[in-house]
Amino acid sequence: MPRAFVIVIDSVGIGGAPDADQYFNGTLPDTGANTVAHIAQTAGLCVPTLDAMGLGAAVQLASAETAKGLDTTPTGAWGAATEKSRGKDTPSGHWELAGVPVPWEWHTFPDTQPAFPDDLTAEICAAAGTDGILGNCHASGTVIIEELGDAHVQSGWPICYTSVDSVLQIAAHEDHFGLQRLYDLCAAIAPTLHGMKVGRVIARPFVGSSGNYTRTANRKDFAIATPAPTICNYVAQAGRKVYAVGKIGDIFSMSGISDLRKGRDAELMGHLDDLVSEADDGSFIFANLVEFDSEYGHRRDPAGYAAHLQWFDAALAELLPKLRTNDLLIVTADHGNDPTWPGTDHTRERVPVLVHGAGARPLGLLDFSDVGASVAAHLKIPYQGEGKSFL
Ligand SMILES: O=P(O)(O)O[C@H]1O[C@H](CO)[C@@H](O)[C@H]1O
Ligand SMILES: [Mn+2]
Ligand SMILES: [Mn+2]
Numbered sequence: 001m002p003r004a005f006v007i008v009i010d011s012v013g014i015g016g017a018p019d020a021d022q023y024f025n026g027t028l029p030d031t032g033a034n035t036v037a038h039i040a041q042t043a044g045l046c047v048p049t050l051d052a053m054g055l056g057a058a059v060q061l062a063s064a065e066t067a068k069g070l071d072t073t074p075t076g077a078w079g080a081a082t083e084k085s086r087g088k089d090t091p092s093g094h095w096e097l098a099g100v101p102v103p104w105e106w107h108t109f110p111d112t113q114p115a116f117p118d119d120l121t122a123e124i125c126a127a128a129g130t131d132g133i134l135g136n137c138h139a140s141g142t143v144i145i146e147e148l149g150d151a152h153v154q155s156g157w158p159i160c161y162t163s164v165d166s167v168l169q170i171a172a173h174e175d176h177f178g179l180q181r182l183y184d185l186c187a188a189i190a191p192t193l194h195g196m197k198v199g200r201v202i203a204r205p206f207v208g209s210s211g212n213y214t215r216t217a218n219r220k221d222f223a224i225a226t227p228a229p230t231i232c233n234y235v236a237q238a239g240r241k242v243y244a245v246g247k248i249g250d251i252f253s254m255s256g257i258s259d260l261r262k263g264r265d266a267e268l269m270g271h272l273d274d275l276v277s278e279a280d281d282g283s284f285i286f287a288n289l290v291e292f293d294s295e296y297g298h299r300r301d302p303a304g305y306a307a308h309l310q311w312f313d314a315a316l317a318e319l320l321p322k323l324r325t326n327d328l329l330i331v332t333a334d335h336g337n338d339p340t341w342p343g344t345d346h347t348r349e350r351v352p353v354l355v356h357g358a359g360a361r362p363l364g365l366l367d368f369s370d371v372g373a374s375v376a377a378h379l380k381i382p383y384q385g386e387g388k389s390f391l
Helices: 035-043 048-053 055-063 090-097 118-128 141-155 174-195 231-237 265-278 291-297 302-322 370-379
Strands: 004-009 077-082 134-138 159-162 167-173 200-207 220-223 242-245 259-261 284-289 328-332 351-356 361-367
Touching: 004 090, 004 265, 004 370, 035 055, 035 302, 048 055, 048 302, 048 351, 055 077, 055 351, 055 361, 118 174, 134 141, 141 159, 141 167, 141 174, 141 200, 167 174, 174 200, 174 220, 231 242, 231 284, 231 370, 242 265, 259 265, 265 284, 265 302, 291 302, 302 328, 328 370, 351 361, 351 370, 361 370
Parallel strands: 004 284, 004 328, 077 361, 134 159, 167 200, 242 259, 242 284
Antiparallel strands: 077 351, 159 167, 200 220, 328 351
């Protein structure tokens, strides 16, 4: 029986979103942002496997820009997908890839201090058992723990911050505040935030001492439930297994998912390698590799981003020959995060859809949800999500 692998390389956008002018980093619209093309231009990019799957061709189709050095004639099926959900965040992108565009406007918090309404702050304090919170503003997560880490350790107050995304993030020290206490705090306030149509409460634990605070891999997202069944649910309803790798479990609140494997990106590639040999016939393997976004995109580090793409390209080159004859593997992304762009937020972009196991052909301009529909078609299961199969 056929199996389907979808690997989301988080934030690897290819420019050209027709509505980029409606999305911002600060006051600057995302018009012209292009994660892959601008990394190739500023840092240099050597990704022969992705390019052979169609990455360079997809950049050109999406944005009419050329990604320097990406000029191979594709030997895979390739296209560029456009998002319709009104959000350039991770849940919007993943849900739509999974066949469920977001039907509502997300609630975001203003770029003011305080950013959060007083009644919400009071609820956080009550749940945390503290007299106040720190932060209460838009921030970069690595910068705010540098700035407020000492005050957090001294006062015991949680550091609460947000971004242009529909999120409330809480940073707290694993030893001084406690990891489980942080998770419990996020879980306690999540229903209120979800009721406000805030997509996620994110626990951002960190360790270390003054001048040396670092975030750990124990990040946990408490996401709002999807408004309709996703490809994960349809696969599960057909009696097949759904393996989630990385953040996928959090993004879909584990709905439809029967096996979860987590870790840093290098470990996640190891999990994918294991799953190529051990995943059940007829199953769906859905992976997210987050470090493109969290370590390099938000940190505006084009050289680091290029190196991580090159690492992934080499790992993918080792994985592809191990796939079985009937396996389908799709590499795609959920939004952009151009590391050459002002600000530290995501950028509204089209994403690549690079398909191994479906011949060599251009698929043209696609919708995000065509990915979910194609997985269903490949697995030959009933599917009532959005999208049209490109197979
Ligand atoms: O700066 P950090 O904490 O990495 O935050 C980033 O991560 C959040 C969730 O992916 C985004 O909304 C962005 O703000
Ligand atoms: Mn993302
Ligand atoms: Mn992000």
